[in-house]
Amino acid sequence: MPESSTNILDRFRHGDPDAFESLFREYQAAVYRWILRIVRNPATAEELTVETFWRIYRSHARFEPLRGFMPWARRIATHAALDWFRAHGAEGARSVELAVELPASPAADPGVSAEMRIKIAQAFARLPPLLRIAALLAVVDERPHKEVAEALGVSVAAVKLRVFRALRKLRKDLERQGIRP
Amino acid sequence: MNPHDQEQRNDEERWKALLQQALPPVSADSEPSRDLWPAMLARLHAVPLMSHWFDWALLAALIALVAIFPASISVLLYYL
Numbered sequence: 001m002p003e004s005s006t007n008i009l010d011r012f013r014h015g016d017p018d019a020f021e022s023l024f025r026e027y028q029a030a031v032y033r034w035i036l037r038i039v040r041n042p043a044t045a046e047e048l049t050v051e052t053f054w055r056i057y058r059s060h061a062r063f064e065p066l067r068g069f070m071p072w073a074r075r076i077a078t079h080a081a082l083d084w085f086r087a088h089g090a091e092g093a094r095s096v097e098l099a100v101e102l103p104a105s106p107a108a109d110p111g112v113s114a115e116m117r118i119k120i121a122q123a124f125a126r127l128p129p130l131l132r133i134a135a136l137l138a139v140v141d142e143r144p145h146k147e148v149a150e151a152l153g154v155s156v157a158a159v160k161l162r163v164f165r166a167l168r169k170l171r172k173d174l175e176r177q178g179i180r181p
Numbered sequence: 182m183n184p185h186d187q188e189q190r191n192d193e194e195r196w197k198a199l200l201q202q203a204l205p206p207v208s209a210d211s212e213p214s215r216d217l218w219p220a221m222l223a224r225l226h227a228v229p230l231m232s233h234w235f236d237w238a239l240l241a242a243l244i245a246l247v248a249i250f251p252a253s254i255s256v257l258l259y260y261l
Contacts, residue, residue, distance in 0.1 A: 024221060029212045037207045046213050050220045057225065120203035139197050141206045164189060167196050 009065040020060070023069060024053055030070060031077050034151075037141045038081040038133055048084055052077040071150050078133065078151040085129040116179065123173040127166055134162035135170075 011019035031052055036045040055076050056063075063072060124132065130152075137148045138159060149156045174180070246253055 021218070024218060028217050032213045032217075033207060033209070033211050036211055040204065040207075042211075042214065046215075046217060046220075049213065049217055050224055053217075053221055054224050117203040120199060124200070124204065135200070136204070139193060140200050140204050142197070160189075163193065167192060170196070 006065065009063070009069060012060055013063045013065060015060055020057055023056075027069060027073060028053070031073050034074050035077050035081055037143075038078065038136055039084065040136075044084070048077070048080050051084075052080045055080060071147075074147070074151040075153060079153075082129055082133065085132075119174065119177060119179060120170075123170050123177075126173060127169055131162050131166035131169065134159055135166035138163050139167075 008019045008022050012023055028049060032045055032049045035048045035052065036042065039045055039048065052073065056073060059076070063069075124135070127135065134148060134152065137143045137151070138145055145156045145159050149159045152159065154162075243257070247257070
């Protein structure tokens, strides 16, 4: 009979390496996807997934099983991604900019030219990391504001404010280039 | 919903459509290209013996203390 997840979480909290491996195998894909949403680069997302689980492993004693593993992991992953953006500066922003080279969604609007997509992605990459992350998660990937707030360690109102500020900055940046979406 | 909230919501919807054209959302079935557990194990086993500058500073201070006041060795051994 498979071991209950509550038991695994409890063993992990007490530093059991086997429980950590079980959690890693169960959640690595979900953590990877969360980070990919932020950094938009598969290789960087893989590197940061390992970094995130390393931080999770070191903090096992602070884990509260009742609050669930994934919300805690999302929060640690978001901060690992934020640290990466801060450490890599322009290179980090460029990874977001390069995401425009991924294939467009099947429902791509023919009215939005490739050039406009590139300019929007470039303007997006110029946003401060905190605003960029909030807008990527809440607007582009349509994650619930509550989930984004928990991951960033702020209130839902703060997430809405960051999204508002991100969109306002984007609009100003694009208008300076003569683009009116 | 007050007019300001409504305006913000409409603005967000317009931008959502535009941004999703420029930055395609991540697929719900995206996975790492490889099993990351071997990389995780390598990371776990690569913990340096002393990784923080404070550890080295403390060691240097202890060596200096012992060099200047040899009598302090017995006190240090008592507390170790």
